[in-house]
Amino acid sequence: MRKLSAFLSLSLDGCFADAAGGVDWAHSDDPEFQRFVADNARGGGALLMGRVTYEMMAAWWPSEAARQMSPVVAEGMNRMPKYLVSHRPRNPEWAHTVQLAGALPEAVRALKGEAGPDIAILGSGSLVSQLAGAGLIDEFQFVVCPLVLAGGRKVFEGLEDALALQLTESRSFASGQVFLRYRPA
Amino acid sequence: MRKLSAFLSLSLDGCFADAAGGVDWAHSDDPEFQRFVADNARGGGALLMGRVTYEMMAAWWPSEAARQMSPVVAEGMNRMPKYLVSHRPRNPEWAHTVQLAGALPEAVRALKGEAGPDIAILGSGSLVSQLAGAGLIDEFQFVVCPLVLAGGRKVFEGLEDALALQLTESRSFASGQVFLRYRPA
Numbered sequence: 001m002r003k004l005s006a007f008l009s010l011s012l013d014g015c016f017a018d019a020a021g022g023v024d025w026a027h028s029d030d031p032e033f034q035r036f037v038a039d040n041a042r043g044g045g046a047l048l049m050g051r052v053t054y055e056m057m058a059a060w061w062p063s064e065a066a067r068q069m070s071p072v073v074a075e076g077m078n079r080m081p082k083y084l085v086s087h088r089p090r091n092p093e094w095a096h097t098v099q100l101a102g103a104l105p106e107a108v109r110a111l112k113g114e115a116g117p118d119i120a121i122l123g124s125g126s127l128v129s130q131l132a133g134a135g136l137i138d139e140f141q142f143v144v145c146p147l148v149l150a151g152g153r154k155v156f157e158g159l160e161d162a163l164a165l166q167l168t169e170s171r172s173f174a175s176g177q178v179f180l181r182y183r184p185a
Numbered sequence: 186m187r188k189l190s191a192f193l194s195l196s197l198d199g200c201f202a203d204a205a206g207g208v209d210w211a212h213s214d215d216p217e218f219q220r221f222v223a224d225n226a227r228g229g230g231a232l233l234m235g236r237v238t239y240e241m242m243a244a245w246w247p248s249e250a251a252r253q254m255s256p257v258v259a260e261g262m263n264r265m266p267k268y269l270v271s272h273r274p275r276n277p278e279w280a281h282t283v284q285l286a287g288a289l290p291e292a293v294r295a296l297k298g299e300a301g302p303d304i305a306i307l308g309s310g311s312l313v314s315q316l317a318g319a320g321l322i323d324e325f326q327f328v329v330c331p332l333v334l335a336g337g338r339k340v341f342e343g344l345e346d347a348l349a350l351q352l353t354e355s356r357s358f359a360s361g362q363v364f365l366r367y368r369p370a
Binding site for chain 2 (some may be wrong): 010015025117132140147160164170185
């Protein structure tokens with residue numbers, strides 16, 4: 001069974017995106033944090049994304065600007081296998097993308113049962129809610145950012161049952177970001 | 186000027202209370218965490234609370250059960266000066282309570298200007314939103330609990346402007362709770 005982890009940046013008021021859907025507020029120039037993100041991207045995993053996150057990333061990572069600004073992360077993002085969840089048929093242009101066929105959560109359950117590397121969900125807050133509710137997420141990785149957004153898209157919206165987690169790692173950065181890793185309790 | 190800090194337990198979906206207003210989910214038997222809370226209560230500060238939090242605490246801390254279960258914290262809670270914020274006149278029975286006169290945020294601004302010990306807001310999520318919006322909170326202390334409540338009272342609800350913070354301390358406990366301390370950036 002492939003392990004499925006979710007990686008989300010969070011504001012202190014529990015948002016994964018601002019009211020306009022933006023995630024610029026989660027960015028940090030802290031070199032230690034940048035190295036941490038680059039090490040994560042260097043791994044041999046696959047990515048799973050909802051349509052909104054996918055379109056945002058597909059517009060950035062293949063660009064020349066991204067290659068210059070974050071060469072290691074860009075190389076990893078462009079090379080990794082990517083699974084796209086979308087209600088409508090799409091023709092994804094970002095290299096190594098496959099659109100998942102079938103409805104959630106069954107499509108993801110099937111994907112986890114196939115041979116292949118572990119899978120990380122990037123952003124994709126509504127996807128995380130659905131898959132967490134179905135018990136399909138094996139690990140949650142949050143980056144708690146040092147700000148209150150005062151409005152935005154709340155994490156775990158629509159989740160119906162409480163979810164007890166177990167903290168397995170915590171680490172703070174000079175930028176004030178705090179990385180927290182959990183698995184279902 | 187007296188320093189005003191806010192102390193709130195948070196779920197991973199950004200709630201300070203569950204849908205019924207309860208905070209039992211934030212409780213931990215972890216002895217290290219208990220010691221940490223007891224050390225906090227041992228300090229010589231004053232407390233500021235909204236009506237809901239006040240009534241919950243006033244029903245518990247003076248009780249014989251509280252004295253037996255958490256003697257150090259109970260002694261501190263009962264001894265400390267307490268300020269109650271409520272729209273209606275009350276006749277608070279918990280020892281050392283004064284109801285703040287006048288409207289927010291002016292009443293709290295005036296209180297900070299008086300002589301006296303530093304002040305901690307316990308719980309009181311809507312009070313925290315109002316006072317944070319008025320720039321009156323000098324420090325935020327959050328205990329991030331290892332669970333997703335899936336519904337409840339969201340922290341910083343009603344806050345109109347984003348609030349940038351600076352992380353000054355982070356500490357995790359074996360229970361999975363993570364203590365995060367911030368000041369306004």
